[in-house]
Amino acid sequence: MPRITPHHFRHTHASLLLQAGIPxxxxxxxxxxxxxxxxxxxxxxxxxxxxxxxxxxFANFVGF
Incomplete structure (x- = not known):
């Protein structure tokens, strides 16, 4: 099993925030x-x- 570091948790946390639509x-x-x-x-x-x-x-906004 691969070793999971605090960095991996940080990266996962940030990735999930972005995928959730957080600015x-x-x-x-x-x-x-x-x-x-x-x-x-x-x-x-x-x-x-x-x-x-x-x-x-954008397409929706301009009516395409």
């Missing part, structure tokens, strides 16, 4: 990152569906 700014502050670019660089792989959601929201 990146709040997640960044919770993790103690200096700014959101650090959070985005580390956790952007967790949010690929956000691009699709954004496109869908």
């Amino acid at each position: 990146i700014k709040e997640v960044s502050e919770r993790l103690g990152h200096k700014d959101i670019t650090i959070t985005l660089e580390i956790y952007s792989h967790v949010m690929p569906e956000e691009k699709e959601k954004t496109a869908a929201k």
Whole structure:
């Protein structure tokens, strides 16, 4: 069985927050990152569906 470190719990916690739709700014502050670019660089792989959601929201807004 693989060893689970506190870092793994931190990464899982942050990933779940982002997948739950918590704003990146709040997640960044919770993790103690200096700014959101650090959070985005580390956790952007967790949010690929956000691009699709954004496109869908925009299309809906403009009536497509």
